[in-house]
Amino acid sequence: MKTLHTRLLIIGGGPGGYVAGIRAGQLGVQTILVEGQALGGTCLNIGCIPSKALIHAAEEFEKARQWNGGQSAMGIQVQAPTIDIGRTVQWKDGIVTRLTGGVGGLLRKNGVQVVKGWATIVDGKTVDVATHEGEAVRIGCEHLLLATGSVPVELAAMPFGGAVISSTEALAPEKLPRRLVVVGAGYIGLELGMAYRKLGVEVAVVEATGRILPAYDEALTRPVMASLKRLGVVLHLGCSVQGLHESDGGSGVRVRSAHADEFALPADRVLVAVGRKPRTEGFGLESLQLDMAGRAVRIDGQCRTSMRNVWAIGDVAGEPMLAHRAMAQGELVAEIVSGKSRRFEPAAIAAVCFTDPEVVVVGLTPDEAQKAGLEYIEASFPLSANGRAMTLEATDGFIRVVARRDNHLIVGWQATGRGVSELATAFSQSMEMGARLEDIGGTIHAHPTLGEAVQEAALRALGHALHI
Ligand code: FAD
Ligand code: NAD
Numbered sequence: 001m002k003t004l005h006t007r008l009l010i011i012g013g014g015p016g017g018y019v020a021g022i023r024a025g026q027l028g029v030q031t032i033l034v035e036g037q038a039l040g041g042t043c044l045n046i047g048c049i050p051s052k053a054l055i056h057a058a059e060e061f062e063k064a065r066q067w068n069g070g071q072s073a074m075g076i077q078v079q080a081p082t083i084d085i086g087r088t089v090q091w092k093d094g095i096v097t098r099l100t101g102g103v104g105g106l107l108r109k110n111g112v113q114v115v116k117g118w119a120t121i122v123d124g125k126t127v128d129v130a131t132h133e134g135e136a137v138r139i140g141c142e143h144l145l146l147a148t149g150s151v152p153v154e155l156a157a158m159p160f161g162g163a164v165i166s167s168t169e170a171l172a173p174e175k176l177p178r179r180l181v182v183v184g185a186g187y188i189g190l191e192l193g194m195a196y197r198k199l200g201v202e203v204a205v206v207e208a209t210g211r212i213l214p215a216y217d218e219a220l221t222r223p224v225m226a227s228l229k230r231l232g233v234v235l236h237l238g239c240s241v242q243g244l245h246e247s248d249g250g251s252g253v254r255v256r257s258a259h260a261d262e263f264a265l266p267a268d269r270v271l272v273a274v275g276r277k278p279r280t281e282g283f284g285l286e287s288l289q290l291d292m293a294g295r296a297v298r299i300d301g302q303c304r305t306s307m308r309n310v311w312a313i314g315d316v317a318g319e320p321m322l323a324h325r326a327m328a329q330g331e332l333v334a335e336i337v338s339g340k341s342r343r344f345e346p347a348a349i350a351a352v353c354f355t356d357p358e359v360v361v362v363g364l365t366p367d368e369a370q371k372a373g374l375e376y377i378e379a380s381f382p383l384s385a386n387g388r389a390m391t392l393e394a395t396d397g398f399i400r401v402v403a404r405r406d407n408h409l410i411v412g413w414q415a416t417g418r419g420v421s422e423l424a425t426a427f428s429q430s431m432e433m434g435a436r437l438e439d440i441g442g443t444i445h446a447h448p449t450l451g452e453a454v455q456e457a458a459l460r461a462l463g464h465a466l467h468i
Contacts, residue, residue: 001138002137006030006031006142008029009034012041012147012149012316014042014043014315014326015040015323015326016315017145018330019327023331024112025110027338028338031113032139032141034127036117049096051188055191058196065081083200085175116131118283121287126141143309143311145312145333146310147312149316150277150278152167152168152275158253163267167188176199176200178268181267182206183272185214186214186215189205190224190228194356205228205235206241206255212225212235212237216361220416223397224359227357236265241254244270252266252267276315276321285297290306297312297318299312311337324350348363348431350424357416359420360415362424365414366400366402369412374411377403379401379458381400382395383417385453388452394418400414409435410436410458417450426451441462
């Protein structure tokens with residue numbers, strides 16, 4: 001067996017692992033990264049990027065369909081638009097290939113050795129890799145970084161296979177189904193469910209709780225509810241799926257409502273999106289007997305596990321399972337291994353749901369501020385009072401700020417509306433820099449932009465918004 005030795009060994013080339021590799025390379029830390037599937041991980045290959053590409057294509061198609069027959073208030077007319085989903089998927093794959101190729105190039109440029117193959121942990125300093133070329137390699141290391149990501153949760157009553165698909169298959173359809181049942185009204189269920197509806201598919205969503213996007217407060221999800229209704233997505237809230245249903249009339253899903261009655265929903269495809277779980281099995285991780293936090297590897301404020309010089313970042317280390325959190329942790333571990341002093345203490349990690357309209361949450365909501373015992377003030381500014389939103393036909397939604405009552409320190413931002421995902425940066429920066437309402441209210445925001453609504457929310461909290 002071929003043997004290699006390195007200072008840092010990374011298992012997983014997703015946003016956590018590849019960013020750790022790039023940063024370690026920049027700092028001169030000898031690094032090997034092992035990836036069993038494709039560089040870029042879930043995010044670039046089967047997650048963030050392909051889903052946003054499909055959502056964009058669906059939005060464009062939906063717009064064209066709305067304009068068919070001269071319905072556009074702007075005077076745009078379109079003749080019977082159609083979509084070739086095969087070409088849409090090819091276009092999406094092109095973006096993925098460019099990005100994953102770029103990741104490979106960046107790792108090379110920074111001197112990181114990439115070993116393509118499946119890693120099996122032998123002990124905290126040794127990993128065996130069955131390479132794609134068929135060769136077995138044993139790699140010894142001083143530091144082992146676990147960045148193995150997560151996998152979709154499967155329903156016992158409806159395992160993946162055949163008509164039952166995960167987001168991975170939903171992002172690469174060979175053809176569009178006529179009827180799609182989505183199980184779970186969380187991030188994936190609503191982002192992809194809405195996209196499929198815009199592509200012309202009949203979509204029904206089954207959600208166990210009584211609300212869509214249960215992680216967000218109701219004011220934020222109200223515009224999304226209205227949009228689902230407008231699009232004709234059928235919601236079955238407070239319901240659970242019992243299994244597949246086959247009859248002469250076709251296949252479908254058996255659903256039980258909150259009142260315990262059962263009914264069948266016809267479906268050609270069933271997208272199960274009921275959460276993801278850390279990938280901790282199938283590669284010898286159990287043998288390390290690390291402390292766990294539920295299904296995730298337990299880490300401290302420096303991403304250290306319970307074993308010396310074994311680190312974990314990203315989805316394998318639990319919630320929030322977001323690419324930007326994985327990247328930030330990857331950068332941090334590389335810096336610590338190189339000798340720098342770092343701790344993972346972000347003021348907030350933005351969560352963005354790319355539904356129509358989009359939803360952004362950074363820091364504390366009013367409810368959370370109250371539960372934390374804070375004396376707070378909150379204010380919202382509606383996008384209907386923002387000129388740029390009018391020119392973009394994006395007036396549904398609002399920006400909300402939450403700040404301490406005593407010194408006006410901003411503790412949270414929330415927004416819902418078309419295009420508000422781009423405001424997440426301003427929200428995070430203001431919190432990371434310890435901004436007060438006066439800092440945002442006193443900053444000249446370019447006109448006409450959605451950002452002016454951010455300034456106006458801060459001014460409104462101070463009692464002197466200008467445009468309302
Ligand atoms: P991953 O990206 O999962 O990468 C782990 C890598 O490790 C994989 O490539 C895997 O092949 C490899 N690996 C695992 N075990 C081994 C082994 N034993 N040997 C070799 N290689 C191994 N997050 C956002 O922030 N924004 C979004 O818009 C967003 N959209 C999403 C949409 C979808 C449909 C999905 C599924 C997820 C989305 N996410 C989004 C979540 C995001 O993809 C993850 O949080 C992120 O990819 C986690 O990064 P990671 O590096 O921890 O793991
Ligand atoms: P999720 O946790 O966002 O939503 C799962 C939903 O399924 C919840 O509403 C839950 O109540 C519901 N549910 C659970 N069990 C159910 C059952 N048996 N029947 C019906 N409903 C059930 O999970 P997801 O949508 O699968 O996404 C997984 C993770 O991927 C997210 O938590 C997030 O970390 C990441 N992600 C992020 C983005 C983004 O940042 N824009 C996009 C997609 C995915």
